């Protein structure tokens with residue numbers, strides 16, 4: 099009864115290799131392959147349209163290198179580097 | 192007929208603009224019960240029907256993760272509005288429709304507003320509203336909130352939907368992929384057995400499948416509750432195994448799938464990059480090298496304008512207040528009532544009223560920054576810095592505003608979305624040294640550190656910032672930890688603010704200031720007045736009137752003596768004067784005598800004045816010490832004695848609790864130079880120096896003044912924004928303790944190592 103919140107199937111987000119959203123440079127495009135982090139964090143990002151397979155475009159980094167600004171589903175969204183690190187992406191052109 | 196309308200939508204989609212467009216000025220701003228999320232309600236009339244409108248907090252979803260979502264959801268579920276108006280940013284359809292899919296499931300009669308059509312057009316989006324309406328099963332009204340275009344049609348549609356609602360409920364569902372639909376159906380067959388209000392079966396089933404806690408709790412109480420929950424667990428399990436993700440994520444994903452399917456059919460885009468001009472502007476404003484300097488310059492400009500432009504009306508108001516005081520004091524006989532009106536009410540409230548122009552100008556500039564879209568960039572630029580103390584980039588703005596006045600700054604914390612961030616920002620804000628503290632610094636630093644006044648004053652500001660940062664770090668690691676939400680920030684395109692929305696924003700906040708702060712300041716001023724006015728009957732130790740008379744007499748005898756001597760000398764000199772060429776009155780010897788006489792006379796009368804002044808000062812000091820305010824100071828004296836403070840500092844600090852600028856005028860009263868002093872008054876400065884205060888104690892006093900609760904109006908603002916007395920009292924307790932602790936340490940170590948001596 100109490101286990102309704104936890105995903106019982108481990109998601110492959112723990113892997114530290116692979117490209118992260120925070121690795122992309124301004125002007126680069128990527129596709130989300132996986133979102134890690136807490137349940138609430140993942141849910142919030144999905145609600146904002148950062149779903150698996152969504153295409154994103156890094157627009158720029160803030161003057162102090164953090165946060166970064168990206169374009170997803172036609173609008174501008176800003177995320178912190180440490181959060182962007184939880185998002186696995188593949189580069190597309 | 193009377194209808195209830197709720198306006199829902201994403202943050203920043205223009206809900207409030209639509210709300211204002213519908214209701215005009217007939218609105219009321221308050222808080223939602225129990226939480227300090229702003230609640231705006233209003234009404235309008237349309238073809239003989241009255242519509243009560245509520246502006247729900249902006250949310251991305253109805254998942255009830257945040258206070259805003261919980262409120263919106265609860266209102267929609269429990270208060271059952273007759274029509275839900277879903278405002279959508281047409282230039283950002285994908286994400287905005289995510290909430291719509293949930294509103295559709297909710298099953299209340301729905302009208303969809305396609306707002307910001309102008310932006311969508313600019314972006315090159317061609318939206319077929321009719322097809323969208325068919326796909327979503329609700330009327331879709333394109334409008335431009337900024338200009339009010341389309342609002343009449345919107346009112347018509349709302350009326351139509353409101354009056355039709357009894358005939359049938361919604362016919363269109365959000366369709367999920369087959370595997371999900373199967374599970375929804377399994378749960379739904381059990382849920383349907385119950386008579387859930389308004390037949391919200393599908394909503395309940397979908398929410399159960401999303402593992403929504405609140406829905407699970409509700410279902411548990413149903414007759415077949417355990418059966419439903421068993422089925423839910425089974426279905427959730429199956430979905431998660433099938434899709435290798437949480438069921439909630441799977442469903443959210445499917446919602447986006449539904450949205451994309453719908454949009455493919457009714458939107459054709461020939462993208463000319465929409466936000467191109469915004470990107471161009473951002474290339475400068477958030478530039479790697481220029482971003483921070485430009486921001487710093489704009490902040491400086493904001494202050495400059497606030498204080499420079501504000502100083503003119505400030506003088507007028509000041510003159511008005513003085514005029515009013517004069518008018519009433521001549522009009523009214525010299526009674527307690529007159530003193531209450533003139534010194535208590537007009538003087539007290541007037542002292543705050545002079546800040547009104549500054550505050551309105553500040554709010555106006557902030558409204559420009561917000562409406563233009565720059566505020567979001569401020570958060571973007573400053574996030575890195577604020578993140579260090581566990582705050583969102585936007586929290587920087589109230590911090591800077593605090594240098595002006597903590598009251599609007601604390602009210603400005605509303606721009607923060609999370610309650611935890613708001614409370615933390617509110618709690619550290621009082622340490623930002625507001626402009627009212629400056630006169631105290633100038634007075635005390637000028638009296639004790641005349642050669643290093645600027646350095647001392649500057650270090651007060653720095654100390655305030657350090658205290659704020661340290662407190663922020665401390666609180667975010669202790670009492671306010673872990674409640675922080677993930678940082679997401681939308682960067683809307685830049686826009687030219689409209690006069691109307693600037694006026695509304697400025698007035699709304701300014702009015703709150705007048706209303707709330709006015710009442711607190713009024714009560715506070717009357718209190719301080721009463722403390723200084725009572726008791727009337729005082730036994731003075733010395734006969735000041737008699738002594739004064741004696742002094743006058745003594746000096747007038749001296750003057751007479753002098754005149755007699757002078758006359759005699761003149762006569763003597765005249766009799767010895769023999770020159771025919773020049774009249775005696777023009778002779779050098781006479782002129783010499785005359786000038787000597789004049790200077791002696793001036794000397795005597797100035798001596799008389801200063802002796803009388805000293806007497807008056809002592810008298811006022813004694814009177815004050817015997818009024819309630821002085822007795823209160825004496826009561827506190829043992830408590831503050833370890834800091835080296837006397838009852839005078841006690842009185843000054845107590846009155847400073849009402850408003851910091853009063854500290855200076857309190858010292859004015861205490862040293863008998865009257866209330867009308869400014870920070871450069873020599874009487875007060877010499878009074879302070881001769882009162883036995885050492886430079887070290889003065890430094891402690893400055894630090895105490897900086898750190899303890901700024902003023903009553905700030906307390907009222909804290910209460911208003913945190914919504915509880917707990918945080919309000921905690922804030923007072925914390926600031927006073929910090930002030931005391933630091934002032935004590937300065938005194939202690941200062942004596943130990945002989946600082947400043």
Ligand SMILES: Nc1nc2c(ncn2[C@@H]2O[C@H](COP(=O)(O)OP(=O)(O)OP(=O)(O)O)[C@@H](O)[C@H]2O)c(=O)[nH]1
Nearest residue numbers: 202203204205206207208249306307335336337562
């Ligand atoms: N171009 C354009 N701008 C609009 C329109 N409607 C609103 N805006 C602007 O969009 C911004 C946000 O509007 P608000 O009404 O404050 O949005 P809101 O949804 O109430 O925002 P929250 O209170 O944060 O939920 C403001 O700067 C408005 O001037 C529109 O139709 N066209």
